[in-house]
Amino acid sequence: MVRVVVASDKFKGSLTSAQVAAAVAAGVRRVHPGATVVAVPVADGGDGTLAAAAAAGYTLVPVVASGPTGLPVQSGYARCGDTAVVELADVCGLVRLPGVLAPMTASSFGVGELIGAAVDAGCTRVILGIGGSASTDGGMGMVRALGRLEELRARLDGVQVVVACDVDNPLTGPRGAAAVYGPQKGASPSEVAVLDDRLTEWADQVAALTGQDLRDAPGAGAAGGVGFAALALLGAELRPGIELMLELVGFREQLTGADLVITGEGALDEQTLHGKAVAGIAAAAADVPVVAVCGANELDPARLTAVGVRAAYALTDLEPDVARCIAEPIPLLEKLAERIAIEHLTMAETGEGSA
Known part of the structure; x- marks a missing residue:
């Protein structure tokens, strides 16, 4: 047959x-x-990641969180055992801005809320899909939602964060998050320069706080800099999105x-x-x-x-x-x-x- x-x-x-x-x-x-x-x-880590997880048997857990402009949206994460799948695009991605984009103000705060909700519910592994982001905030919003550094570290103690990431851009500079991806999020050339300055300042602060500078790490520029914050402050591992998702849905077993x-x-x-x-x-x-x-x-x-x-x-x-x-x-x-x-x-x- x-x-x-x-x-x-x-x-x-x-x-x-x-x-x-x-x-x-x-x-x-x-x-x-x-x-x-x-x-x-x-899915490859962008929009559709939650749906793929649900089709693979994960249970959708609803959460009201902040959209890219701060307004509450109905989102959530998918859970199987102690593993949670979080899709940035669903909570604070470009799909949440069908009309007017917000290149200078869009935030990743909502994805931090979802990670926090999953961890607080007992999940010890978080798979984070970061494609389709609306913001260029360096992941600052995500981090702020999880708490100050000491609180964040305590909250994520024993939690493995794996990020589905398909780009190798650094955080700043001509190949950075603002220069390469800012225009598709609505940023003008002058706004790109401002965003890059903000990311540089943020990277300086994180380096001073942690003692390591990861702004040039491959993938740091992913999702408007969420990749940087995940690496530098969440201790995340970055993996190719489709490779990670195929493991999640059990493709090889089929x-x-x-x-x-x-x-x-x-x-x-x-x-x-x-x-x-x-x-x-x-x-x-x-x-x-x-x-x-x-x-x-x-x-x-x-x-x-x-x-x-x-x-x-x-x-x-x-x-x-x-x-x-x-x-x-x-x-x-x-x-x-x-x-x-x-x-x-x-x-x-x-x-x-x-x-």
């Missing part, structure tokens, strides 16, 4: 990872009605007996090649063939093959109108899944091996 593992990230602004998996499963089963299709929703892995994300582009979900899943799939579905594909076959993806199928292959692809993706995605089943699973169904 054919066994397919669908491990896709979301199609941002269009489909959740669970919706992608459901549409792919429907298309595959039209061609192979008896197929076993296992959905493993994934590969036994699989004939094909279908992965995906909204767009296959240059970012895909540098630690995003599709490349990470292909690397983790071992000897199981991998194909990808997406909204649009900007990568040629050679570049996809280089990261372990045999073929890519885009919604725009069927419908050139991008707006329609975003608005009505499910029928298109089901058709792509039918094509994948015909082209990659026919021999597996007859017992002759995968195409």
Whole structure:
């Protein structure tokens, strides 16, 4: 019997990872009605991380916390045993600012509140996804929510913090949090300079307080400097987001007996090649063939093959109108899944091996 593992990230602004998996499963089963299709929703540490944890069996714990502008929002963390998953994007990320951005005032305070709530509830391991942040505060808000240094250290004593981080930028300078990511959060050139000065001052204060200077550590500039604060003050370990999330959702355990892995994300582009979900899943799939579905594909076959993806199928292959692809993706995605089943699973169904 054919066994397919669908491990896709979301199609941002269009489909959740669970919706992608459901549409792919429907298309595959039209061609192979008896197929076993296992959905493993994934994320890379940005928005969708909580949903992926919930799909993996974690329990969502609701918490009211501060959004990026300080207004309360309904958020929470996901828990399994003594492990908590916290998603920065859900509480104080750009998704919480659908209208006007707040580059100079947005804060990471809310993510500190969520970490504190999880730790106070008895969690001793915190997995922190920091993609999609709205702030460039160096993680100062997060730290302030957890307390002064002595209180913070006591509160986090015995707690392991692991950060899902996919960038290697330092905190300050031309490759720092403000210069590289400030503009996409709404900062003008003059505001970028002010933000970088603030981050420099904050790094000086932390170095004086702790006796070590981590502003140039790879990943310190992640999430507007939350990576820096996590390293310097929470004692965190930074790991590639997709690698960490695949462990969390038990991806490798689902590969036994699989004939094909279908992965995906909204767009296959240059970012895909540098630690995003599709490349990470292909690397983790071992000897199981991998194909990808997406909204649009900007990568040629050679570049996809280089990261372990045999073929890519885009919604725009069927419908050139991008707006329609975003608005009505499910029928298109089901058709792509039918094509994948015909082209990659026919021999597996007859017992002759995968195409």
